[in-house]
Amino acid sequence: MATADDTERRGKAMLASQRAKEEAEAKGEKPKSRLAIFPLSYKDTFSQWWANVPAAVAEHNVLSFIPYLQSPPTQSNVAMPAPKPATDGSIAPANGDMLHRTSSASKVSKDDPYGPRRWQSNLIRLSGKNRALNELSVERVGEDVNQNLVMLHGYGAGLGFFYKNFEGLSRAEGWKIYALDLLGMGRSSRPPFRIRAKDRQASIREAEDWFVDSLEEWRKERNLERFTLFGHSLGGYLAACYCLKYPGHVNKLFLVSPVGIPEDPYAVNSDLPDPADPAIEAEIAQDQSESTSTNKNNFMNARAKGEEAAVNGEEPPRKPLSKWVTYLWDANISPFSLVRWAGPLGPRFVSGWTSRRFSQFPAEESQAMHTYAYSLFKQRGSGEYALAYILAPGAYARSPLIRRIGGLGRQWITPQGSTSSNLQEGKRQRESGFPVIFLYGENDWMDVGGGYDSQKKLKDEQEKFLATATEEEKKSDNGSSRVVIIKKAGHHVYLDGWEEFNSVVLKELRDVQRREAR
Numbered sequence: 256m257a258t259a260d261d262t263e264r265r266g267k268a269m270l271a272s273q274r275a276k277e278e279a280e281a282k283g284e285k286p287k288s289r290l291a292i293f294p295l296s297y298k299d300t301f302s303q304w305w306a307n308v309p310a311a312v313a314e315h316n317v318l319s320f321i322p323y324l325q326s327p328p329t330q331s332n333v334a335m336p337a338p339k340p341a342t343d344g345s346i347a348p349a350n351g352d353m354l355h356r357t358s359s360a361s362k363v364s365k366d367d368p369y370g371p372r373r374w375q376s377n378l379i380r381l382s383g384k385n386r387a388l389n390e391l392s393v394e395r396v397g398e399d400v401n402q403n404l405v406m407l408h409g410y411g412a413g414l415g416f417f418y419k420n421f422e423g424l425s426r427a428e429g430w431k432i433y434a435l436d437l438l439g440m441g442r443s444s445r446p447p448f449r450i451r452a453k454d455r456q457a458s459i460r461e462a463e464d465w466f467v468d469s470l471e472e473w474r475k476e477r478n479l480e481r482f483t484l485f486g487h488s489l490g491g492y493l494a495a496c497y498c499l500k501y502p503g504h505v506n507k508l509f510l511v512s513p514v515g516i517p518e519d520p521y522a523v524n525s526d527l528p529d530p531a532d533p534a535i536e537a538e539i540a541q542d543q544s545e546s547t548s549t550n551k552n553n554f555m556n557a558r559a560k561g562e563e564a565a566v567n568g569e570e571p572p573r574k575p576l577s578k579w580v581t582y583l584w585d586a587n588i589s590p591f592s593l594v595r596w597a598g599p600l601g602p603r604f605v606s607g608w609t610s611r612r613f614s615q616f617p618a619e620e621s622q623a624m625h626t627y628a629y630s631l632f633k634q635r636g637s638g639e640y641a642l643a644y645i646l647a648p649g650a651y652a653r654s655p656l657i658r659r660i661g662g663l664g665r666q667w668i669t670p671q672g673s674t675s676s677n678l679q680e681g682k683r684q685r686e687s688g689f690p691v692i693f694l695y696g697e698n699d700w701m702d703v704g705g706g707y708d709s710q711k712k713l714k715d716e717q718e719k720f721l722a723t724a725t726e727e728e729k730k731s732d733n734g735s736s737r738v739v740i741i742k743k744a745g746h747h748v749y750l751d752g753w754e755e756f757n758s759v760v761l762k763e764l765r766d767v768q769r770r771e772a773r
Contacts, residue, residue: 295606303602303629310413310442311354312337313630316623317415318391322422323367328360330376330389363396369426371396381438381472388473389414389442393421394431402427402767403479406434407470409488410514411591411639413441413631415624420749423757427764433477437490438469439638441631448640459654462644463496471501483767485509485760487749488701492645495656495663502666502686506733507767509760511694512746515645515652516660516705589639594632605629612747660709661716664688664734688717688734690770692763696744696751706738733770 295303311331318327329337331354358378364370377390391414394400404424408416414434425432436443448465452458470493474482484505486494491513498505594601602625609625616624647653668684691713693706717734724732739759744752 293603293607294610295603297603300601300603300606301599303626304599308626308630309333309335310627310630310634311335313623313627314413314415314442315354317418317627318421320620320623321418323364323370323372324362324374324422326362328362328374328376329354330358330360330378331356332358369395369422372425379473379476381469381476383446385444385446386438386469387444388438388469389436390473391421391434392431393425395425395428398429400431401429402431402764402771403482404430404432404764405470405479405482405484406432407437407484407486407490407494408434408441409490410642411440411632412487413627415441415627416747417749419753420757420760423753424760424764427761429768430764435470435473437466437493437638439465439641443638445635445637448637450644456654458644462641463493464500465641466493466638467497467500470497474501474504480504481506481771483507483509483764485511486513487511488514488746489642489645492652492656495660498663499659499666502664503668503684505664506689506771507763508663508689508691509694509763510691510706510709512696512699512701512748513656513693513705514650514701516656516709517651517702518655518657519647519649519651589636589642591632591634591639592636594629595636601633602629605632613750615751657705657708657712661712663691663713665716665720687728687731688720690733690763690766691736693736693738694748694756694759695738695740696746696748697740697742698745699748700746703738703740710736710738 309331311329312335315327315329315337318329319325321327333354334356335354337354358380360376362374364372364374373394373396375390375392377392379388379390381387406414406417406420408414413436417434421432421434424430439445439448450458450461452461481504484494484497484507486492486509488511491510492515494508495510495513498508594604597604605628606625609621609628613621613624645653664686665688666686668686691709693703693709695701695703695706713734713736717732720734721729721732741748741752741755741759744750744756749756
């Protein structure tokens with residue numbers, strides 16, 4: 256039976272579609288059909304494929320929308336002009352911007368009411384063959400940097416997805432903001448991804464370590480002893496894994512709509528992909544028009560269906576995925592592989608997601624984000640192939656974080672352990688906890704229940720620790736957690752509700768400064 260909310264939601268959608276139709280007719284244009292899964296025309300699709308905009312240029316164009324920056328610094332392995340995508344999908348001539356061949360580029364925003372601020376784009380070389388991380392940083396000129404925020408994007412994305420957050424967050428005094436492309440994603444290097452482990456758990460751990468170890472190596476290169484860590488979706492999962500493997504460096508953790516927290520029996524028992532095959536993706540594309548949905552925080556409504564089954568005494572339903580999706584996942588076939596195999600049709604396929612994902616932004620920004628996404632998706636496969644080892648079909652973790660999350664901020668630090676330490680040989684020190692902030696969109700397909708369950712786990716672990724702690728340990732304990740819901744936002748909460756999101760994060764950054772100053 257339809258509820259009042261359902262009726263209201265359908266009414267809003269009807270009015271929105273009628274309004275769009277009327278606006279199109281007033282302009283003498285043909286209204287867009289809701290059945291147009293891939294809205295980009297064949298002509299524009301071929302034009303974009305032929306233009307073959309490099310990822311460096313696409314990233315540069317996205318970052319040019321950052322207020323007070325306009326012409327962002329962009330490290331590039333070749334010198335080239337930077338043409339901008341037009342709103343109709345074609346590629347406009349270069350507007351005078353030129354990318355120079357350099358592994359480090361810098362720019363100071365002078366006419367900046369919150370600056371001046373120094374923006375830097377760097378390629379940070381790591382050990383081994385073809386291992387390097389693409390980095391963007393921003394800091395306020397003339398201030399001492401006493402705190403650092405490190406931001407990690409989600410699966411298949413890149414640091415450019417945070418273009419709505421850099422300016423707002425870098426207003427914080429005394430902070431330097433770093434955003435990284437994960438190894439094998441974005442504009443970081445793309446070494447071959449291989450799993451050498453033979454057993455299940457070791458294979459999962461090796462896939463996690465592929466990213467986590469590169470982050471630790473980057474930290475050492477940047478000489479950051481303490482920092483605040485921020486991760487979205489898969490980046491949130493990996494951020495938690497980093498804290499567990501390399502304790503002692505994080506003073507606050509932001510888990511932004513993190514994947515992999517809840518436990519699912521199918522995920523923890525399903526087969527891993529054959530290590531001989533390379534990889535698969537699984538970010539579920541949420542239509543921006545669904546931001547008014549009343550069935551919130553439910554992955555494909557599975558949670559609601561599970562609760563209904565429990566009331567009726569039935570077995571919870573298996574994840575509603577088609578057989579071909581499961582087959583591709585288990586065969587480790589990446590959706591990005593499909594984009595690459597599509598050739599001239601690649602931009603059209605990508606438009607099926609980007610047209611919905613970025614529909615809330617002005618046409619020029621939306622087109623820039625589409626070109627950026629396509630420029631990343633079409634690159635050689637690498638880090639994307641780790642996903643099938645970390646997640647099972649349905650985006651549930653093979654090794655759920657809910658089993659491990661209580662250990663955040665409670666790990667032992669030793670001189671010979673996974674973290675550097677100034678402690679004398681043989682002595683051990685335990686972390687005194689740190690705040691963990693879970694952020695979800697009001698209409699997130701990621702289940703917010705995972706955040707609340709994690710909050711309870713963290714509290715239970717803190718109480719267990721304090722029960723036997725000394726008075727000094729009790730006073731120095733920093734453990735806490737909270738769940739924040741950003742209104743009118745979906746899974747990409749930092750984009751959908753960027754103003755509220757930036758405000759929440761800024762308050763938390765100021766809290767870090769107060770805590771660290773004690």
